[in-house]
Amino acid sequence: MRTDTEQTIYLKDYAPTPYRIVSVELDFRILEEATRVRAQLTIEPREETAPSTPLVLNGDGLKLETIAIDGLPLVLSAYAADADTLTVVEPPNRRFVLDTEVMLQPEANTKLMGLYRSSGTWCTQCEPEGFRRITYYLDRPDVLAPFKVRITAPMAVAPVLLSNGNLIDKGDAGDGLHFALWEDPFPKPAYLFALVAGDLGSITDSFTTQSGRKVDLAIYCTHGKENECHYAMDSLKRSMAWDERRFGREYDLDVFNIVAVSDFNFGAMENKGLNIFNDKLVFAEPNTATDANYHSIERVIAHEYFHNWTGNRITCRDWFQLCLKEGLTVYRDQEFTSDERSRPVQRIHDVQNLRSSQFPEDGGPLAHPPRPDSFREINNFYTTTVYEKGAEIVRMLATLLGEAGFRKGMDLYFERHDGEATTIEAFLKVFEDATGTDLSQFATWYLQAGTPQITVSDNYDAASQTYSLTLTQKVEPTPGQPDKQPLLIPVRFGLVGPNGSEMSWSGVSGGTAKDDLILLDQPSVTLRFTGIANKPIPSLFRGFSAPIKVSSSLSQSDLLFLAGHDSDPFNRWDALQTVLTNLIAGAAQGRPWAGSDLDALRQAIVDTLENPELDEAFKANVIAIPGESSIGRHIGKDVDPDSVAKARQALLVALVKPIEARLEALYQSLETSAAYSPDAQQAGERSLRTGLLNLLVAGAGRSDLAETQYNAATNMTDRYAAMALAARHWTGNAQALLGDFRTRFAGDPLVFDKWLTACAQASDDGVIERMRATLAAPDFPKTNPNRLRSLLGSFVMTNPSQFARADGAGFRFITEAVAEIDKVNPQVASRVLTGFRVLPTLEAGRRESGKAALEALKTQHQLSRNVSEILDRILA
Numbered sequence: 001m002r003t004d005t006e007q008t009i010y011l012k013d014y015a016p017t018p019y020r021i022v023s024v025e026l027d028f029r030i031l032e033e034a035t036r037v038r039a040q041l042t043i044e045p046r047e048e049t050a051p052s053t054p055l056v057l058n059g060d061g062l063k064l065e066t067i068a069i070d071g072l073p074l075v076l077s078a079y080a081a082d083a084d085t086l087t088v089v090e091p092p093n094r095r096f097v098l099d100t101e102v103m104l105q106p107e108a109n110t111k112l113m114g115l116y117r118s119s120g121t122w123c124t125q126c127e128p129e130g131f132r133r134i135t136y137y138l139d140r141p142d143v144l145a146p147f148k149v150r151i152t153a154p155m156a157v158a159p160v161l162l163s164n165g166n167l168i169d170k171g172d173a174g175d176g177l178h179f180a181l182w183e184d185p186f187p188k189p190a191y192l193f194a195l196v197a198g199d200l201g202s203i204t205d206s207f208t209t210q211s212g213r214k215v216d217l218a219i220y221c222t223h224g225k226e227n228e229c230h231y232a233m234d235s236l237k238r239s240m241a242w243d244e245r246r247f248g249r250e251y252d253l254d255v256f257n258i259v260a261v262s263d264f265n266f267g268a269m270e271n272k273g274l275n276i277f278n279d280k281l282v283f284a285e286p287n288t289a290t291d292a293n294y295h296s297i298e299r300v301i302a303h304e305y306f307h308n309w310t311g312n313r314i315t316c317r318d319w320f321q322l323c324l325k326e327g328l329t330v331y332r333d334q335e336f337t338s339d340e341r342s343r344p345v346q347r348i349h350d351v352q353n354l355r356s357s358q359f360p361e362d363g364g365p366l367a368h369p370p371r372p373d374s375f376r377e378i379n380n381f382y383t384t385t386v387y388e389k390g391a392e393i394v395r396m397l398a399t400l401l402g403e404a405g406f407r408k409g410m411d412l413y414f415e416r417h418d419g420e421a422t423t424i425e426a427f428l429k430v431f432e433d434a435t436g437t438d439l440s441q442f443a444t445w446y447l448q449a450g451t452p453q454i455t456v457s458d459n460y461d462a463a464s465q466t467y468s469l470t471l472t473q474k475v476e477p478t479p480g481q482p483d484k485q486p487l488l489i490p491v492r493f494g495l496v497g498p499n500g501s502e503m504s505w506s507g508v509s510g511g512t513a514k515d516d517l518i519l520l521d522q523p524s525v526t527l528r529f530t531g532i533a534n535k536p537i538p539s540l541f542r543g544f545s546a547p548i549k550v551s552s553s554l555s556q557s558d559l560l561f562l563a564g565h566d567s568d569p570f571n572r573w574d575a576l577q578t579v580l581t582n583l584i585a586g587a588a589q590g591r592p593w594a595g596s597d598l599d600a601l602r603q604a605i606v607d608t609l610e611n612p613e614l615d616e617a618f619k620a621n622v623i624a625i626p627g628e629s630s631i632g633r634h635i636g637k638d639v640d641p642d643s644v645a646k647a648r649q650a651l652l653v654a655l656v657k658p659i660e661a662r663l664e665a666l667y668q669s670l671e672t673s674a675a676y677s678p679d680a681q682q683a684g685e686r687s688l689r690t691g692l693l694n695l696l697v698a699g700a701g702r703s704d705l706a707e708t709q710y711n712a713a714t715n716m717t718d719r720y721a722a723m724a725l726a727a728r729h730w731t732g733n734a735q736a737l738l739g740d741f742r743t744r745f746a747g748d749p750l751v752f753d754k755w756l757t758a759c760a761q762a763s764d765d766g767v768i769e770r771m772r773a774t775l776a777a778p779d780f781p782k783t784n785p786n787r788l789r790s791l792l793g794s795f796v797m798t799n800p801s802q803f804a805r806a807d808g809a810g811f812r813f814i815t816e817a818v819a820e821i822d823k824v825n826p827q828v829a830s831r832v833l834t835g836f837r838v839l840p841t842l843e844a845g846r847r848e849s850g851k852a853a854l855e856a857l858k859t860q861h862q863l864s865r866n867v868s869e870i871l872d873r874i875l876a
């Protein structure tokens with residue numbers, strides 16, 4: 001059953017608009033019942049536009065009240081208006097002012113796009129196509145204009161009135177109303193427009209830029225939450241300083257405002273000078289926020305701030321170029337966090353995220369290039385491929401060009417394209433021009449979907465002291481792309497000698513290898529290194545120098561050797577993870593491990609834990625046993641999640657039991673009475689302690705330790721970790737801990753999200769019925785994306801054996817929930833549905849029951865364009 005028209009938009013059809021918008025004046029009259037929006041758009045035809053070309057503006061669910069050009073109302077025959085478009089049939093062939101009025105009902109806007117209300121506050125979300133839900137406009141990113149915004153609202157309900165840019169006037173407007181006038185001098189696309197009107201508290205600060213300008217900073221929030229905004233403010237100031245230091249980028253307005261709202265479809269939004277944030281990415285205090293929350297706040301505050309240059313000053317020509325701003329900005333926020341915290345630990349974190357979310361997307365039915373060439377619903381393309389793979393591409397560029405070359409290219413990018421809406425091609429061109437490098441083959445990364453699979457083989461010839469190394473690349477077909485081109489893949493590497501030190505060579509032939517970088521630019525490359533005295537162990541893709549999968553020919557003992565000796569910390573971690581994955585995946589597929597393999601692995605783990613040179617956060621990552629989804633992905637097809645879960649559990653027991661006492665002693669020794677600080681050092685110690693607790697609970701049944709930690713906790717990080725572990729393993733005390741947590745933090749919505757997530761991750765068969773009951777409770781806020789994502793998103797993404805249960809109950813629970821949520825908020829619904837992308841990897845029975853659930857969703861419900869597109873792509 002369908003109602004939405006299935007229109008596909010193609011990159012190849014791009015054409016500039018026949019009309020330019022020279023300037024924008026908006027007048028919002030906000031009242032409890034409704035909001036009236038008057039737009040005065042100064043418009044002119046382009047030089048090449050033929051006279052009488054109709055002007056077609058976008059709308060979405062709008063109802064036109066009045067329309068005039070240059071002050072004269074239009075006669076009925078001069079325009080056509082419906083909910084989705086406004087056409088002026090024969091506009092003047094010169095500059096003119098189009099004046100329109102519409103009425104909005106923000107209260108009824110549950111899609112949270114356009115102008116809506118969140119806990120009483122009026123706020124907006126316009127990216128990508130929300131502005132057309134506010135007024136008729138050329139709502140596309142290549143239409144840039146300066147905005148002047150007047151907001152009038154009741155003083156009592158909305159004492160705070162904010163928009164983009166600088167405040168130029170404010171005052172009383174009579175009848176209990178007041179007004180504010182904002183002006184943003186920087187021409188911007190409509191997706192960066194924002195407005196906030198509400199009764200909000202705030203904290204303020206200031207930042208002096210490198211050229212000595214003082215910028216007023218403020219974070220607005222619900223009254224009473226001000227004290228929880230300080231970490232966000234601190235992160236903002238550090239971000240501003242970092243962008244000056246690292247990229248020479250200075251902030252450009254006199255004010256920078258952030259507003260935290262409770263109902264938000266994403267993490268946050270980079271509106272010019274007025275960032276709007278999901279409150280979970282602003283509020284933090286030790287009793288209710290975890291270290292992971294602090295880490296995310298720092299990262300997202302930085303991300304949105306960095307968009308001011310990469311996104312706002314230089315924006316995208318069209319939405320196919322989304323990766324231009326997102327990939328680059330994610331790269332920048334990753335670099336910021338690496339500089340602020342531990343670089344290797346951040347790299348591990350980012351790669352884990354890439355592997356657990358982007359790789360499955362890239363290898364399944366939803367695979368698409370970082371720069372897609374068609375879409376039905378652009379909201380479905382705010383994906384991990386655009387964001388995280390996009391960041392990896394920028395990272396590879398930096399690797400290939402070196403730090404200085406990369407910076408030269410970035411400087412040229414800012415110089416050449418400031419104020420423009422541009423493309424991926426223009427981005428690559430600046431690096432070509434700045435460094436004289438040919439990037440034509442490299443560009444394929446943006447255009448081709450799929451994760452390259454790298455095969456490695458090697459041979460050592462003692463007689464000639466020659467070591468040869470063959471690297472082969474292959475990308476499997478993805479939807480719409482049956483044939484793949486070879487990519488230019490930077491391989492950072494080293495040859496590790498028998499004593500663990502780096503080996504050097506006297507010569508190399510057969511390919512490009514310079515210092516520690518091999519350029520794999522052919523389907524297969526064989527390098528011959530001469531002057532090699534002993535057989536080396538290759539350490540490849542150091543620092544994860546490219547977003548690829550490697551099938552390594554290394555034996556377990558070689559991998560464990562690297563885990564103990566590689567000079568590259570990322571590869572040390574990765575080697576041990578590979579060993580763990582191989583053992584569990586093997587056992588799940590009927591190839592049990594040998595006792596000696598496990599002994600060696602256990603020893604490697606103990607050695608790592610006892611190594612005084614490694615920091616705690618790194619150790620915590622080393623002892624994190626790969627999750628069931630990760631093992632499933634390694635197996636790749638015909639996966640039975642139950643055997644994976646069983647094998648993983650068996651390995652945990654076999655690994656932990658013999659060293660339980662040592663692990664417990666270490667666990668106890670990490671207890672501290674120091675006052676909580678979210679800094680990387682303390683957070684690292686806590687994460688190691690949690691990692692040890694995980695081993696002890698999962699591998700030695702020590703739920704008593706979880707309970708003790710839960711009760712003794714003096715911060716949310718320790719308390720949540722203990723409860724979540726008990727819930728996941730559904731230990732005897734899990735229900736009691738969940739119950740205590742629920743009542744202890746009753747009334748705190750962000751902590752309720754943590755409870756929902758922990759509930760959704762439970763491994764027992766009762767989980768679905770409990771979730772059903774939670775969702776059906778009359779007071780469950782089904783309009784709030786955070787609540788829905790915490791319950792349903794966590795379930796589909798992190799509880800693989802219950803979601804893909806053999807009886808199909810997990811699939812049906814989700815499709816039924818999606819059908820219901822779709823009526824309220826299609827963006828949240830379609831995102832939850834993407835969890836079904838795992839279907840092709842599952843064994844036949846589960847695959848079929850998953851498909852049946854999707855078919856039922858498709859035939860029995862009227863679905864949004866968002867959900868329909870995802871559904872059709874998964875079923876294709």
Ligand code: 0A1
Pocket residue numbers: 125127128265266267268269270303304326382
């Ligand atoms: N540009 C934002 C992401 C974002 C996209 C869409 C939104 O609403 C539907 C909100 C935010 C970012 O990259 O942070």
Ligand code: ZN
Pocket residue numbers: 303307325326329
């Ligand atoms: Zn972004």
